[in-house]
Amino acid sequence: MFSIIQNIPGVSTKTRIRFMFTLAVILLSSAGAVWGQTTIYVDGSNVWTEYGSNPLFGGSGGNVAYYPSVLKVGSTYHIWYGDGSITRHASSANANFSSVTFPAPSCTGLSVGAYHPRVLYKADGWTIGGTSYAGPFLMYSTTGNDWTASPRVAHSADGDSWTDIGACTGVNTYVVDAAVYNFDVLFEGGTTRKAYADKGEGKVEYYTSTDGLNWTGVAHDILGAPLQLWETLNTSPHAIKVDAYYVLFYGSGGTSFNQAIGMAVSTDGQHFTKSAANPIFSTTGAPSWRDDRTYTPSVFQDAADWKMYFTGKSTTGSNYSIGYATNSGLFRLISDAIDILRNYNLGNTLKGTFILNSSSCQPEVNE
Numbered sequence: 001m002f003s004i005i006q007n008i009p010g011v012s013t014k015t016r017i018r019f020m021f022t023l024a025v026i027l028l029s030s031a032g033a034v035w036g037q038t039t040i041y042v043d044g045s046n047v048w049t050e051y052g053s054n055p056l057f058g059g060s061g062g063n064v065a066y067y068p069s070v071l072k073v074g075s076t077y078h079i080w081y082g083d084g085s086i087t088r089h090a091s092s093a094n095a096n097f098s099s100v101t102f103p104a105p106s107c108t109g110l111s112v113g114a115y116h117p118r119v120l121y122k123a124d125g126w127t128i129g130g131t132s133y134a135g136p137f138l139m140y141s142t143t144g145n146d147w148t149a150s151p152r153v154a155h156s157a158d159g160d161s162w163t164d165i166g167a168c169t170g171v172n173t174y175v176v177d178a179a180v181y182n183f184d185v186l187f188e189g190g191t192t193r194k195a196y197a198d199k200g201e202g203k204v205e206y207y208t209s210t211d212g213l214n215w216t217g218v219a220h221d222i223l224g225a226p227l228q229l230w231e232t233l234n235t236s237p238h239a240i241k242v243d244a245y246y247v248l249f250y251g252s253g254g255t256s257f258n259q260a261i262g263m264a265v266s267t268d269g270q271h272f273t274k275s276a277a278n279p280i281f282s283t284t285g286a287p288s289w290r291d292d293r294t295y296t297p298s299v300f301q302d303a304a305d306w307k308m309y310f311t312g313k314s315t316t317g318s319n320y321s322i323g324y325a326t327n328s329g330l331f332r333l334i335s336d337a338i339d340i341l342r343n344y345n346l347g348n349t350l351k352g353t354f355i356l357n358s359s360s361c362q363p364e365v366n367e
Contacts (some may be wrong), residue, residue: 048280048308048325055289055312057102058321066311066320067296069119078159081322082115087141089159095307109162111152113145118184128153128165129213140183148172151183153213166213174217175199186239194239194269196248202233202257204250206270219270223250230279233257236296248272251295258295259283261310291315304328
């Protein structure tokens with residue numbers, strides 16, 4: 001059908017795009033898509049809007065702040081981050097954490113050296129390794145004291161005081177050099193869990209588990225070749241699920257793979273298609289607080305909005321700080337728009353914004 005509309009004499013490019021987006025809208029709607037807003041951003045520079053007062057906090061010495069893990073529970077934002085030796089936690093009613101004095105209080109009860117945290121929330125508690133725990137917060141962490149040590153899991157009632165559950169199995173033994181910097185877990189409900197590990201050499205490893213403690217390696221280097229022009233190798237993965245889509249955010253670029261942030265989409269959690277709009281942010285032309293490094297994304301849905309918290313490192317002073325950005329689009333629609341443009345050879349036709357006309361459901365093109 002797409003080839004038919006492309007071959008009709010006298011049909012403009014704009015009309016072809018309108019037709020294809022209309023069909024995509026119909027197909028997505030019939031599959032149960034929920035329209036949370038009316039703008040579909042296609043140009044990568046328009047997708048995320050960086051907060052104008054970044055960085056939120058951080059610096060050097062005792063003020064180092066990186067590897068954020070952020071959640072919103074009710075009306076409260078929670079952030080956990082590493083300071084180079086331990087994990088700290090703050091909570092606030094404000095997304096910019098303006099009510100908090102940093103550095104935030106340190107977390108207690110974690111294993112020694114835990115400072116690359118990834119935190120999950122489930123109101124009725126967790127069952128890990130066959131044992132039930134009442135605390136709604138669950139943390140997976142790795143340690144800078146020994147990157148070859150297995151990631152550990154802990155639970156907490158308040159996000160401040162933690163109880164160590166134990167070391168994960170099957171993670172480091174799947175990696176060639178046994179080093180794991182970051183272990184990001186996606187809980188899908190029941191006994192379905194996926195995890196994405198950054199091995200420190202620029203490869204993202206993929207795992208599954210039925211109990212959250214014992215893991216099976218499934219695939220190596222899932223974001224590897226072909227690399228996009230901006231990529232070197234990949235690091236600091238973070239996965240979320242949007243309806244039937246798995247969305248993986250990650251760092252790449254530069255000799256240490258930490259100079260930009262990209263996004264990839266999958267329908268099975270293993271085989272990903274990288275966004276043609278990558279990179280989302282990079283050190284190229286970046287504000288001074290992140291002109292040396294821009295990486296470690298943490299993303300969550302905040303009502304009709306999406307928020308990304310990430311690390312920046314400055315060239316001057318070598319300060320590690322945390323900032324955030326927002327996005328009011330739906331990832332699956334961004335991906336579908338990009339895929340349609342690319343797959344039907346229209347990828348270079350436009351770089352603009354597609355506006356969905358709410359009365360006619362016709363996508364209009366701002367040229």
